[in-house]
Amino acid sequence: MNTPLSSLRSLAPALVVLAILAFVPAIGASNRMLSLAISAGINIVALYGLSVLFGQTGILSMGHAALVGVGAYAAALLARDTGIGFWLALPIGGIAAAAFAAVIGVPSLRVSGHHFVIMTFAFGQLLTIVLTNGGDFTGAATGLDLQLPVGFFGMRADDLVPYYFVVLAFVTLSAIASWAIINSPYGRTLRAIRENEKLAASLGINVGRHKIGAFVVSGVFAGVSGVLLAYFLRHISPSQFASFPSIYLALMVMIGGARLLLGPIAGGILVSFLPEVLNLDPVQSRILYGVCLIAVILLLPNGLIAGLADGWQRLFGASRKQAPSPAAGGKHASEAGR
Amino acid sequence: MRLPPGPCAGGTFIQKTDGPPVRSAQQRNRAVDILIQQILNGLSIASVITLIAVGVTLIFGLTGIINFAHGEFLMIGSIVTWLAVQAGLSFYLALVLAILAVGVMGFVLERGLFRFTLTRPTNGFIVSLGLIVVLQHIVIFFYDPNQKSIPRPLTGIWDVAGVRIASVRVMVILVTIAVVALTFVMVTRSRYGRALRAAVDDRDTAALMGIPVRRYITGVFVLGSALAGLGGALLIALFPITPFTGGTMVMKGFAVALIGGLGNLTGAVVAGLILGIVEGFSAGYGFSAWTDAYSFALMILVLLFRPNGLFGGTSGPKMA
Amino acid sequence: MNAILEISGLKKQFGGVTALSGVDLSIEEGEILGIVGPNGSGKTTLFNVITGVYKPTEGHVTWRGRDITSLAAHEVSGAGIGYTFQQAMAFPGLSVLENVQIACEHARKTSRPYPWTTPAALLDFVGLTALANERAGVLPFGNLRLLGIALALATRPSLILLDEPAAGLNDRETATLVGLVKQFPGHGISVCVIDHDMKLMQMLCKRLVVLDFGSKIADGPTQAVLSDPKVLEVYLGGAL
Numbered sequence: 100m101n102t103p104l105s106s107l108r109s110l111a112p113a114l115v116v117l118a119i120l121a122f123v124p125a126i127g128a129s130n131r132m133l134s135l136a137i138s139a140g141i142n143i144v145a146l147y148g149l150s151v152l153f154g155q156t157g158i159l160s161m162g163h164a165a166l167v168g169v170g171a172y173a174a175a176l177l178a179r180d181t182g183i184g185f186w187l188a189l190p191i192g193g194i195a196a197a198a199f200a201a202v203i204g205v206p207s208l209r210v211s212g213h214h215f216v217i218m219t220f221a222f223g224q225l226l227t228i229v230l231t232n233g234g235d236f237t238g239a240a241t242g243l244d245l246q247l248p249v250g251f252f253g254m255r256a257d258d259l260v261p262y263y264f265v266v267l268a269f270v271t272l273s274a275i276a277s278w279a280i281i282n283s284p285y286g287r288t289l290r291a292i293r294e295n296e297k298l299a300a301s302l303g304i305n306v307g308r309h310k311i312g313a314f315v316v317s318g319v320f321a322g323v324s325g326v327l328l329a330y331f332l333r334h335i336s337p338s339q340f341a342s343f344p345s346i347y348l349a350l351m352v353m354i355g356g357a358r359l360l361l362g363p364i365a366g367g368i369l370v371s372f373l374p375e376v377l378n379l380d381p382v383q384s385r386i387l388y389g390v391c392l393i394a395v396i397l398l399l400p401n402g403l404i405a406g407l408a409d410g411w412q413r414l415f416g417a418s419r420k421q422a423p424s425p426a427a428g429g430k431h432a433s434e435a436g437r
Numbered sequence: 438m439r440l441p442p443g444p445c446a447g448g449t450f451i452q453k454t455d456g457p458p459v460r461s462a463q464q465r466n467r468a469v470d471i472l473i474q475q476i477l478n479g480l481s482i483a484s485v486i487t488l489i490a491v492g493v494t495l496i497f498g499l500t501g502i503i504n505f506a507h508g509e510f511l512m513i514g515s516i517v518t519w520l521a522v523q524a525g526l527s528f529y530l531a532l533v534l535a536i537l538a539v540g541v542m543g544f545v546l547e548r549g550l551f552r553f554t555l556t557r558p559t560n561g562f563i564v565s566l567g568l569i570v571v572l573q574h575i576v577i578f579f580y581d582p583n584q585k586s587i588p589r590p591l592t593g594i595w596d597v598a599g600v601r602i603a604s605v606r607v608m609v610i611l612v613t614i615a616v617v618a619l620t621f622v623m624v625t626r627s628r629y630g631r632a633l634r635a636a637v638d639d640r641d642t643a644a645l646m647g648i649p650v651r652r653y654i655t656g657v658f659v660l661g662s663a664l665a666g667l668g669g670a671l672l673i674a675l676f677p678i679t680p681f682t683g684g685t686m687v688m689k690g691f692a693v694a695l696i697g698g699l700g701n702l703t704g705a706v707v708a709g710l711i712l713g714i715v716e717g718f719s720a721g722y723g724f725s726a727w728t729d730a731y732s733f734a735l736m737i738l739v740l741l742f743r744p745n746g747l748f749g750g751t752s753g754p755k756m757a
Numbered sequence: 758m759n760a761i762l763e764i765s766g767l768k769k770q771f772g773g774v775t776a777l778s779g780v781d782l783s784i785e786e787g788e789i790l791g792i793v794g795p796n797g798s799g800k801t802t803l804f805n806v807i808t809g810v811y812k813p814t815e816g817h818v819t820w821r822g823r824d825i826t827s828l829a830a831h832e833v834s835g836a837g838i839g840y841t842f843q844q845a846m847a848f849p850g851l852s853v854l855e856n857v858q859i860a861c862e863h864a865r866k867t868s869r870p871y872p873w874t875t876p877a878a879l880l881d882f883v884g885l886t887a888l889a890n891e892r893a894g895v896l897p898f899g900n901l902r903l904l905g906i907a908l909a910l911a912t913r914p915s916l917i918l919l920d921e922p923a924a925g926l927n928d929r930e931t932a933t934l935v936g937l938v939k940q941f942p943g944h945g946i947s948v949c950v951i952d953h954d955m956k957l958m959q960m961l962c963k964r965l966v967v968l969d970f971g972s973k974i975a976d977g978p979t980q981a982v983l984s985d986p987k988v989l990e991v992y993l994g995g996a997l
Contacts, residue, residue, distance in 0.1 A: 159559065206737060210744045213503050214699070216562065217691050218740065220505075221733040224688055228730045284862045287851075291859045294848035300830035301808065301840045302912055303863040343684060346566050353563065382574050389570030396563045397553055 106282040113274045113360045121267060124260045132375075133259045139371035140266035141327045146352045146363035147273040148320025151280055153349075154357030156313040157293030159212075161345045162203060162219035165226045166318045168340025169196040170325020172230065175243040175335055185249040185256075188326045196322025197315045204314035208307060223342045230337035242336025245329050257330065266327055270364070273320060278360055280316070289313055350392045356405045470600045472718070479717025480710075481606040481675060484613035485511070486732075487709030488668035489690030491617060491702060492661030495624075498637045498700035499657050502551060502561035506568035508687025510662050514539045514669020515678045516576055519585045528590035532670040536663045543662025547655050555654070569684070576680040586677035609671045616667060617706055620660070624702055633657070637700065685729065692732035696739045698746025708747065711735075761786045761947060762807070762838075762916060767816035769802055769971075776802040777813070778971040784916065789938065789948040791962030791979070793955070795991060798968040800951045801843055804918050808840050809833040820916075835865050839914030839946075843921045845901040849894030853885055853904060856893050860911035867913045869945055879907040883937065899930040906937060910946075917941060919950045923957050935960050955983070967991070 123136060145167050152158050170192035177183040177191060207218040230237045237243070249257040249265070256265055280286045291299040292306055300306050329335050347370070355366020374384030399406030493507050514535040521531035546568070554561035593604040624630040636643040636650050644650045672678060672686070693712055697704020712735065716728050739747060760783035769777040777799045784790050792800050805811045807818055809830040818826045825836055834840070848856050857876040864874070873879045880886045883903040888896065893904060902922060909917055919938070923931045931954070938961060941948050952958060958965060958979065965982040967975040969991045975982045982988055 159562075206741050210740050212559070213497075213501075213562070214695060214740060214744065216503065217695060218737060220688060221692065221736055224685075225730060225733045225737075228727070228733075232727065284858075287855060287859045287862065290851060290855075291848055294850050295846055297810075297830075298842070298846045298848065298908070299859075301834055301842075302860045302908060303831050303834035303865065304859075305829075305831045342688070343569075346570065349563070349566065350570075382578050385570050385574045386578065389567040389572075389574070392567035392570070393550065393564050396560050396567070397550075 143367035145324035148317035152317035155289040162223040164344035165223040166321035167325040170322030171329040174326040174329040192326035193319040193322035197318035200318030204311040476717035480713035483713025490693040490705040494694040501558035506565040508683030509572035510665035511669040512683035514666035515673040518670040522587040535670040539666025540663035547658035584677040689732040692736035698748040704748035763819040791958040794968035799971040837915040839909035839917040841905040847893040854889040
């Protein structure tokens with residue numbers, strides 16, 4: 100039931116988790132931990148965009164990292180050529196990525212599902228090539244440095260701890276934005292398109308326009324994530340935004356669960372911290388990611404969190420049990436945050 | 438015709454005061470030579486790409502699965518070749534080993550993984566993404582991420598009417614033509630080919646008519662993998678490879694398959710030919726930095742106007 | 758009685774197959790028209806052309822004086838034509854309530870008084886209120902058909918096209934369906950039904966059109982059409 104109270108309740112778990120995360124610097128986390136956490140957070144912002152596109156609308160895009168790249172390069176170019184800094188770069192980066200998404204979306208959505216995925220992959224590669232061949236303007240293969248500091252009401256905000264809070268704030272904003280979309284008529288329309296396009300069209304829904312819209316919305320999240328990334332790494336290069344980073348983003352959102360409000364947070368944290376916990380080197384951790392992705396998609400198509408929640412329900416029983424669904428485990432995949 | 442700076446830079450032009458510059462006959466020949474060389478280069482790479490394209494288009498046609506890991510199959514083929522040559526085997530023996538090894542790998546992966554995604558090909562695609570990461574990094578784990586190469590199996594350079602042609606490139610092109618022609622004949626003429634095409638057209642009816650569709654699916658996977666293995670062996674004969682080479686190649690392979698029409702064998706071959714010539718021209722005229730972009734740009738353009746590819750593809754098997 | 762939907766010279770070819778070869782047909786305001794014909798006679802293709810799923814090879818569809826031949830599917834819905842599908846369609850992963858909510862949220866605005874403007878009213882009309890929180894994907898078939906009707910009604914149509922609405926329903930469910938459909942003309946909704954169940958057609962429709970191999974072979978009052986020797990011949994084995 101979509102009463103306002105129950106909708107609000109679906110936001111609660113995410114807010115609780117984020118509130119807990121706010122205490123991480125206070126418990127004396129090491130610089131490495133904070134760095135990892137900031138990386139995870141930056142990814143999570145992008146993942147919320149992907150969850151709107153894939154989780155809600157059912158569009159699988161392999162060009163998301165390219166959209167992040169647009170935001171990152173926008174930030175770097177603005178800083179270098181116009182002196183526009185962090186706080187203004189954020190909306191500009193978001194809009195730039197959204198515009199790019201519209202440009203990719205219009206032709207890509209004219210083709211059917213599988214062709215579409217490949218198109219998005221191709222656009223991602225194309226962007227990398229264009230950036231690499233962009234000479235001095237884009238920094239070519241070496242990339243660009245970002246020199247401007249990040250200020251916040253007069254204080255420096257780009258040391259690890261302050262930046263952690265900046266990123267956490269944006270993760271929270273993303274979660275709330277995502278929640279708002281999911282629980283709105285717009286979100287319902289996107290889910291309708293995901294569930295049955297033909298039926299949606301027969302009810303008056305302009306499927307093409309909404310798909311492009313979903314792409315654009317995902318672009319906004321990605322662009323903001325890109326700006327955050329650029330100001331964190333201080334150096335960006337084309338290879339960071341190619342097709343394979345898009346695979347990692349897809350992996351994160353699928354492991355966490357594309358349809359759940361907590362999904363992006365879970366996926367981002369898991370993929371960033373699991374190698375630390377297991378003490379794996381980068382190569383080993385990537386093998387683990389690949390294996391996890393395969394395992395998750397074959398065994399737990401609704402993501403790890405949904406699978407765990409479902410396992411919990413099965414073990415401890417729920418008072419009201421729905422009939423098993425063809426998708427997976429009888430979980431209300433469409434209701435977020437339960 | 439004026440050439441931009443490129444392989445011909447350094448030649449002098451005889452200029453008239455009006456009209457386009459006229460080059461001497463000598464420079465004209467050199468330009469044509471280089472063009473022919475570059476087209477052959479383009480075609481030799483396109484041969485490898487076509488082998489990938491044929492594999493993925495066959496697999497897609499019958500199962501609807503977009504196997505992005507196909508590029509890694511190619512890479513494994515190259516690695517096996519490299520290992521065998523390092524161990525002292527001849528290139529040709531190594532090539533056969535590569536075909537066998539990757540074919541077996543395709544069999545194992547189909548039976549062990551892709552089989553479970555036949556009812557939901559999108560999952561097959563996602564599985565292939567995971568496979569890319571796993572295969573790439575397993576190779577890095579056991580060896581290293583650096584370039585690997587083998588000594589050229591054919592070092593002869595032929596002089597054909599003044600054009601210098603590396604014989605190894607011709608070998609790659611010829612082998613590809615032979616193998617693709619064989620595949621083509623098998624798919625269009627043989628009994629198995631007919632049954633395969635029936636299964637691609639309508640999987641359920643084909644099954645009802647006694648065609649062992651599951652076995653054909655495995656077969657198509659093995660065939661596609663073997664072709665990729667061959668492609669890998671041929672590729673490393675031309676250039677050094679890294680564990681990441683598969684990634685670029687597979688994208689171009691899919692671009693070619695899509696341009697021809699996903700699921701359409703003829704389309705893949707023709708598109709591969711076109712791409713080879715285009716890339717050759719581009720390199721010949723000095724735009725080599727953009728060579729990689731052509732497959733993608735071409736693909737996007739083609740799909741915009743002909744969403745089913747130039748020759749019309751299948752949309753994958755009809756599901757229920 | 759005036760015609761609200763007129764079809765003239767409609768042809769539809771798929772490659773070498775002619776699904777419709779020059780069909781002329783009109784639907785009068787306030788009537789329940791039936792379309793019958795053997796499998797493959799072009800009935801569903803006709804609906805698909807009207808609702809914008811296919812573009813016809815030739816011919817025109819005129820809705821209330823306006824040519825809608827080239828409209829897209831969602832625009833046809835916005836023009837006031839509702840549709841149910843041959844294979845009962847719903848949004849399977851969403852709840853019944855959410856299904857109907859979505860349909861209501863995209864309903865067109867009409868000035869005429871319309872009884873079913875809220876999800877609650879729609880669910881009540883088709884009798885699915887008790888199942889509001891069930892996932893549509895697990896509904897038994899009969900309820901799925903009712904949901905489909907609710908969704909089509911939510912768009913506030915002036916004409917509703919029902920494609921084999923009784924297929925797969927037992928007698929009791931069919932009777933329920935007839936009871937619902939008979940109420941539509943009274944609320945300003947004209948109806949056009951495709952089905953094979955002749956008893957159903959006799960109960961519902963005063964006028965019948967028969968298609969065979971993409972052309973119209975009969976058009977008239979139900980009883981007259983069903984006794985037409987041409988029609989009987991096409992339906993080998995009769996269906997009375």
